[in-house]
Amino acid sequence: MGSLIKSWVESANSAETPFPLNNLPFGRYFDGAVKTPCTAIGDDILDLRAVEKTGLLTVGRGDFFQHAGGVNAFMEAGPETWSAVRAALTKLLSESNFEKREALSACLRPMNETRMAMPFDVSEFTDFYAGRHHATNVGTMFRGAENALPPNWLHIPIGYNGRASSVVVSGSDVRRPWGQLKSPDHDVPAFLPSRRFDFELEMGAVVGMPSDGPISVTEADAAIFGYVLLNDWSARDIQAWEYQPLGPFQAKATATTISPWIVTAEALDPFRVDTPAREFALLDHLKDAGPMLYDIELDVTLSPKNGAPTTVTRTNYREMYYSAAQQLAHHTTSGCPMRTGDLLGSGTISGPEKSARGSMLELSWGGKEPLTLDNGETRAFLEDGDTLTLSGAARGDGFTIGFGPCAGTLLPALNEPYAV
Ligand code: CA
Numbered sequence: 001m002g003s004l005i006k007s008w009v010e011s012a013n014s015a016e017t018p019f020p021l022n023n024l025p026f027g028r029y030f031d032g033a034v035k036t037p038c039t040a041i042g043d044d045i046l047d048l049r050a051v052e053k054t055g056l057l058t059v060g061r062g063d064f065f066q067h068a069g070g071v072n073a074f075m076e077a078g079p080e081t082w083s084a085v086r087a088a089l090t091k092l093l094s095e096s097n098f099e100k101r102e103a104l105s106a107c108l109r110p111m112n113e114t115r116m117a118m119p120f121d122v123s124e125f126t127d128f129y130a131g132r133h134h135a136t137n138v139g140t141m142f143r144g145a146e147n148a149l150p151p152n153w154l155h156i157p158i159g160y161n162g163r164a165s166s167v168v169v170s171g172s173d174v175r176r177p178w179g180q181l182k183s184p185d186h187d188v189p190a191f192l193p194s195r196r197f198d199f200e201l202e203m204g205a206v207v208g209m210p211s212d213g214p215i216s217v218t219e220a221d222a223a224i225f226g227y228v229l230l231n232d233w234s235a236r237d238i239q240a241w242e243y244q245p246l247g248p249f250q251a252k253a254t255a256t257t258i259s260p261w262i263v264t265a266e267a268l269d270p271f272r273v274d275t276p277a278r279e280f281a282l283l284d285h286l287k288d289a290g291p292m293l294y295d296i297e298l299d300v301t302l303s304p305k306n307g308a309p310t311t312v313t314r315t316n317y318r319e320m321y322y323s324a325a326q327q328l329a330h331h332t333t334s335g336c337p338m339r340t341g342d343l344l345g346s347g348t349i350s351g352p353e354k355s356a357r358g359s360m361l362e363l364s365w366g367g368k369e370p371l372t373l374d375n376g377e378t379r380a381f382l383e384d385g386d387t388l389t390l391s392g393a394a395r396g397d398g399f400t401i402g403f404g405p406c407a408g409t410l411l412p413a414l415n416e417p418y419a420v
Contacts, residue, residue: 002270004399006095009108011042013095018393018402024089025261025403026071026226027119029109035117037065037074040261040404041093043111050107056092056100059084071120071262075208075225076340082208082225086266116260116404118169119228120206120341125167125256126331127202127232127345128159130322132276134348137362154280157322157330159347160247167256167343170406174255176384176413179238189241193413196236196367196381199388200348201300201358203317204230205324206262207342214332217289221325223338227268227294229259229390229406230345236361236381256345259390259406267401271295271394273318275326282326285333292323296394298349300358305385307375312363315349315356317392384412 005021006013012020019025019040028035029045037048048065051057057065060081064074074085091097092104129135132149135158139148152158168174176197182189208225215223232252239251272291282288296317301309322330327344348358357363360381364370367380382388390406 001396003397005090007041007093008095008097008101009042009044009093011044012093013042015398016400017042018400018404020399020401021090021093022396022399023263023267023401024086025263025267026074027261028068028071028117029114030117035068037070039089040111041108044108045111045114046089046093046104047107047109051092051104054100054103054107056103057085057088059088069121072341075120075206076210078209079222082264083266086264116169116171118167119258119260119262122164122167122343123339123341125162125164125343125345126159127162127252128157128322128327128347130157130320130327130347131349131358132321133319133350133352133356134358134362137350137357141361141366154278155283156286157327159327159331162256162345163253164343166253167258168408170257170260170404170408172255172257172408173411174233174257174408175411177235177238177250177254178413178417179235179250180241181237182241194235194237197410198234198236198360198381199300200232200234201298201313201315201390202230202232202348203296203324203346203392204228204258205328205344205346207328207338207344208340210337210339211332212337213335214285215329217286217292217325217329220328220332221289221292221323224265224324224328226262226264227324228262229298229392229403231257231388231390231406231408232345232348233257233408234359255408257406257408258343259392259403261404263401263403268294268296268394270396271401275323276321286322286326286330288323288326292325293318293320294394296392298390298392301389301391302373302379302382303387303389304373304375304377304383307373307377309389310373310375312371313356313358315351315358317346317349319349319351319356320346382410384410386410
């Protein structure tokens with residue numbers, strides 16, 4: 001697990017801070033209107049553009065972070081550069097470094113006074129369906145317990161090509177969509193605001209190294225720069241009507257919220273765990289090649305418009321059946337090129353217990369068993385004004401690796417979606 005690496009930034013030395021020196025995630029904050037690459041240390045962010053300007057960060061090109069596309073440029077530089085920059089930042093911020101503290105202090109900004117931008121430019125977004133408990137729960141509701149898992153599910157990571165254009169950073173509001181719905185009680189569909197709007201608790205893997213052609217699971221693992229928290233907002237009623245035979249489309253296109261920080265695979269390395277035991281051996285191109293999941297505790301809170309947050313889900317990323325490396329390797333089997341900044345959603349992460357279900361669809365069992373919130377209100381699906389917040393933490397010996405919140409508030413549907 002390692003132990004806390006102490007920093008001269010005092011707030012980074014508590015066991016609870018999500019951003020000790022062991023973490024050093026990458027993101028961008030708004031310096032005025034400019035998206036500026038930065039890292040987090042304790043209660044502060046460190047402006048990496050400013051650090052480069054001091055001449056103290058000369059690893060790699062030494063000018064990665066001078067422009068808004070800097071995080072993507074840095075990711076494209078590859079694992080050796082990732083490690084070298086991380087090592088250089090660790091040295092500069094460590095308790096034992098007494099040089100240039102004043103110059104570095106001038107690059108710190110209080111995190112609570114900064115507004116975070118999207119941490120990187122998303123090239124494309126693919127979403128998977130790799131949580132066994134989630135797939136089993138949803139399959140049981142739709143097809144019965146006997147046919148819960150489709151016959152392909154234990155052999156390939158199921159996924160679909162989603163939209164990069166609607167991936168938004170934590171804190172962005174989400175508008176309840178209109179869509180075509182068909183209730184089982186009616187013969188004809190209707191165009192209405194979604195009545196079964198939902199969240200999905202997921203992790204997103206961020207591709208750093210591009211590829212052009214099939215890559216192995218080991219190569220895929222090395223190509224992943226890091227991970228974000230991801231909420232795949234989903235309109236269940238739109239999904240139920242549209243999904244056959246090509247899968248989700250408008251049901252998933254409204255918004256996908258991600259956390260403001262990419263936590264690097266290197267920071268998460270001490271928390272690697274194996275995928276679960278399998279009843280069918282995977283084909284060679286998907287075979288496990290070492291521990292490639294991570295022990296990351298996850299939870300979701302639902303805050304009603306006028307009420308305190310209720311924790312509705314507690315689970316762990318290690319519940320997944322396929323690792324992001326297996327998903328990425330599978331993605332390339334067709335020869336599909338992958339780009340720096342490609343985002344791969346894990347699929348909804350549900351655990352075996354009821355309290356570990358990662359969506360309202362499962363928590364309320366299709367709306368039949370509404371949840372009771374701490375303020376006495378009930379929820380089958382989300383209501384206007386609800387704020388959903390995803391949190392994640394990998395816990396080491398006296399330190400925590402966090403992601404920052406992944407939050408979004410649901411706004412009411414437009415009165416009329418079109419000017420008529
Ligand atoms: Ca999903």
